[in-house]
Amino acid sequence: MAKVKDTSISSRIFDVMIWLVMAFMLIICVVPFVYMIALSLSSAKAIINGKVSFWPVELNLEAYSKIFTYPNFFRAYGNTIFYTVVGTAIALVMTILFAYPLSKSYLKGHGFFTKVVIFSMYFSGGLIPNYLLISSIGLTGTRWAIILPFAISQFNLIILINFFKALPTEIEEAALIDGIGYFGILPRIILPLSTAAIATIGLYYAVFFWNDWFNGLIYLNTPQYPVMLFLRNIVNGTMVVGNASSASADTAMLGISTKSAVIITSTLPIIILYPFLQKYFVKGLTVGSVKG
Amino acid sequence: MIFKEKRNETLQIRLRSPLQRHLFRYWQLYLMMILPFFYFILFKYIPMFGNILAFRRYRPGLGPFGTEWVGLRYFKMFFKDPAFWRAFRNTLTLSVLNIVFTFPLPIIFAIMLNELRSRNFKKIVQTISYMPRFISTVVVIAILSEILSPSSGLLNRFLVDVMHKTPTYFMNDPQYFRPIYIFSGAWQFTGWTAIIYLASITGINSELYEAAEIDGANRFQQIWNVTLPSILPTIMVMLILEVGRLLSLGFEKVLLMYTPANSEVSDIIDTLVYRTGLANQNYSYATAIGLFSGIIGLILVSSANRISRSLTGDGIY
Numbered sequence: 001m002a003k004v005k006d007t008s009i010s011s012r013i014f015d016v017m018i019w020l021v022m023a024f025m026l027i028i029c030v031v032p033f034v035y036m037i038a039l040s041l042s043s044a045k046a047i048i049n050g051k052v053s054f055w056p057v058e059l060n061l062e063a064y065s066k067i068f069t070y071p072n073f074f075r076a077y078g079n080t081i082f083y084t085v086v087g088t089a090i091a092l093v094m095t096i097l098f099a100y101p102l103s104k105s106y107l108k109g110h111g112f113f114t115k116v117v118i119f120s121m122y123f124s125g126g127l128i129p130n131y132l133l134i135s136s137i138g139l140t141g142t143r144w145a146i147i148l149p150f151a152i153s154q155f156n157l158i159i160l161i162n163f164f165k166a167l168p169t170e171i172e173e174a175a176l177i178d179g180i181g182y183f184g185i186l187p188r189i190i191l192p193l194s195t196a197a198i199a200t201i202g203l204y205y206a207v208f209f210w211n212d213w214f215n216g217l218i219y220l221n222t223p224q225y226p227v228m229l230f231l232r233n234i235v236n237g238t239m240v241v242g243n244a245s246s247a248s249a250d251t252a253m254l255g256i257s258t259k260s261a262v263i264i265t266s267t268l269p270i271i272i273l274y275p276f277l278q279k280y281f282v283k284g285l286t287v288g289s290v291k292g
Numbered sequence: 293m294i295f296k297e298k299r300n301e302t303l304q305i306r307l308r309s310p311l312q313r314h315l316f317r318y319w320q321l322y323l324m325m326i327l328p329f330f331y332f333i334l335f336k337y338i339p340m341f342g343n344i345l346a347f348r349r350y351r352p353g354l355g356p357f358g359t360e361w362v363g364l365r366y367f368k369m370f371f372k373d374p375a376f377w378r379a380f381r382n383t384l385t386l387s388v389l390n391i392v393f394t395f396p397l398p399i400i401f402a403i404m405l406n407e408l409r410s411r412n413f414k415k416i417v418q419t420i421s422y423m424p425r426f427i428s429t430v431v432v433i434a435i436l437s438e439i440l441s442p443s444s445g446l447l448n449r450f451l452v453d454v455m456h457k458t459p460t461y462f463m464n465d466p467q468y469f470r471p472i473y474i475f476s477g478a479w480q481f482t483g484w485t486a487i488i489y490l491a492s493i494t495g496i497n498s499e500l501y502e503a504a505e506i507d508g509a510n511r512f513q514q515i516w517n518v519t520l521p522s523i524l525p526t527i528m529v530m531l532i533l534e535v536g537r538l539l540s541l542g543f544e545k546v547l548l549m550y551t552p553a554n555s556e557v558s559d560i561i562d563t564l565v566y567r568t569g570l571a572n573q574n575y576s577y578a579t580a581i582g583l584f585s586g587i588i589g590l591i592l593v594s595s596a597n598r599i600s601r602s603l604t605g606d607g608i609y
Contacts, residue, residue, distance in 0.1 A: 008510070010510065011510065011511055014407070014511055014512065015407075015409060018404045018407050018408060019408070019413075021404055022404060022405070022408060022413070022417045025401065025417060025421060025482075025483075026416070026417055026420055026421075028479065029420050029421055029423060029424060029479075029483070030420065032435045032439065033435075035435075035438075035439065035446060036435055036438070039438065047444055048444065050444055050449045050453075052444075053446065094327065094328050094331060095328075097324045097325070097327060097328050098324075098325060098328030098329070100321070100324060101321040101322070101324050101325045102325075104318075104321060107318055107321055107322075108311070108314050108318075113325065113329065116329075116332055116337075117332065120332060120336040120337070120340070122590050122593055122594060123340060123586060123587075123589075123590045124336065124339065124340065124586065125336070125338070125339020125340045125342050125343060126339070126343060126565070126579065126582035126583060126586050127562070127565055127566060127569060127570070127578070127582055128342075128345065128565065128569040128570075128575050128578045128579040128582055129338075129339040129340070129341075129342025129343055129345060129356065129579060129582075130335075130339045130342075131569070131570060132342060132345070132356035132575065133334075133335070133338055133339050133342060133356055135356075136355065136356045137334075148335070149335045151331055151335075152328060152331055152332070181320045182318075182320040182321050182324070183320050183324075186324075207426050210428070211426075211427075211428035211429070211430070211431075213428070213429075213430050213544075214544050214547070218570060228428050228430045228431070229430075231430050231431065231434055232430045232433075232434070232548065235430075235433070235434045235437060256438065256441075256444060259434065259438065260438065263431055263434050263435060266428075266431065267427060267428070267431050270426050270427065271423075274423055274426070275419075278419050278422060278423075
């Protein structure tokens with residue numbers, strides 16, 4: 001990093017300008033969430049009269065207590081937790097099982113397997129052939145349809161391969177001489193050394209499964225919908241949040257605070273965990289920069 | 293231990309061919325790969341061959357690869373289809389505009405971050421600016437539609453109360469589709485993409501700055517003459533890759549923003565494939581369109597990669 005020693009006036013003005021731009025950037029990133037929180041905590045009347053900006057007006061928790069009475073929301077939230085936990089677990093196991101052998105360039109067929117992975121990044125089946133495959137193997141309408149096809153992301157695989165490649169080989173060689181096979185080395189030696197890399201790709205997978213909605217839309221039935229698809233449907237107006245018959249004058253505006261409450265609750269895990277996890281998020285880009 | 297090695301030796305003598313010996317030695321590694329390799333065949337390569345459907349007629353219930361050859365019929369069909377050309381134009385326009393407006397932002401952001409004096413403030417800005425990358429597209433569009441809502445949204449209230457204008461239904465107006473797409477993309481990815489440039493800036497030799505300072509360069513001149521030239525290779529690689537991905541826009545976001553009112557500009561190749569394929573179940577026709585754009589994408593990405601390799605000796609893969 002360049003150390004700034006220049007203390008001239010023009011340099012100071014430059015500092016102030018940069019500081020202002022960066023502060024603006026901070027505000028731009030945070031304001032949408034502040035607005036959503038304010039809306040979700042405000043009364044319908046205040047929203048309708050356009051009084052809510054960045055601070056709740058006529059503070060109340062009605063929107064939150066409402067969404068927690070909607071069975072659809074609860075079910076969708078539970079579904080998403082299931083997809084995220086199971087999906088991430090399967091994805092991690094599969095990615096580790098492929099990345100470890102692929103990190104051994106002395107293995108015969110190493111070049112071939114690597115090419116198989118890389119070619120699939122350049123060219124893919126496309127939407128329709130994928131859709132027809134999933135339905136012809138009978139996954140459509142089951143929860144596995146949005147988990148199994150996404151078990152390995154080539155990007156994450158390459159991150160992990162590069163990480164494994166960079167590990168020192170001495171301990172591994174010693175273990176081999178001691179007669180511990182690769183099945184023993186992987187869990188006992190390699191994995192404990194790789195927690196940072198595994199946490200990183202695990203987070204990428206978890207974010208992917210948490211945020212996914214499109215695959216739910218094309219493969220699943222309503223009771224299996226993830227929370228992001230639920231949110232998309234209430235924003236679209238294709239799904240009624242609560243009881244459609246209780247249409248009163250302020251239903252539309254109640255809708256806004258409810259929508260905001262759904263937005264906040266469905267993003268909450270990421271927002272809460274973010275400060276603790278962000279160092280891992282970034283590591284992925286630096287640990288195994290995408291090169292083969 | 294010695295005993296064990298001896299046993300291995302005798303086994304190795306018995307396994308004559310080098311391949312047999314290799315397999316015997318590494319069978320555990322091969323066994324690990326079986327399931328993931330099967331995954332790649334099933335979920336990546338079978339759909340790839342499934343593209344053959346573009347040349348065959350699909351009949352429900354008779355398998356995903358179609359029933360009889362029809363040659364290039366579906367290709368001829370969509371080449372004559374004005375809806376395809378509209379989607380093609382929309383895809384290119386949106387992509388090019390997107391690159392023009394959003395590509396420079398992470399570079400500027402990274403350079404400015406690097407010029408911040410306060411390390412703590414730098415860290416805070418950096419940390420917060422990554423966050424939008426991890427927010428679901430659904431949430432981004434849902435937030436946007438509330439901010440831009442004609443009745444209660446922040447922006448329209450500002451326009452009406454302060455600027456005394458009439459409210460605009462931004463999300464439905466074709467005129468605003470591209471700006472909203474581009475702006476929300478910039479919001480989501482500027483901070484994240486800047487990481488790559490920041491890493492590149494960190495790698496610059498600090499002696500270069502010292503030399504520039506001795507030569508009397510002010511800070512702006514240092515940025516112009518040291519920082520920018522030093523990260524130029526990174527910028528070039530990123531730009532080439534961006535061009536290589538020209539046809540693959542954020543399909544999910546476009547689908548979320550799509551309304552009948554803005555379809556004139558928001559119908560891109562991917563949404564066209566989605567509508568003709570999954571909504572209208574013209575599987576073969578949609579596969580043909582998808583294959584066409586997939587092949588153009590393949591050509592673009594691999595030539596982009598080749599160019600970047602020859603320019604900087606460094607490709608992505």
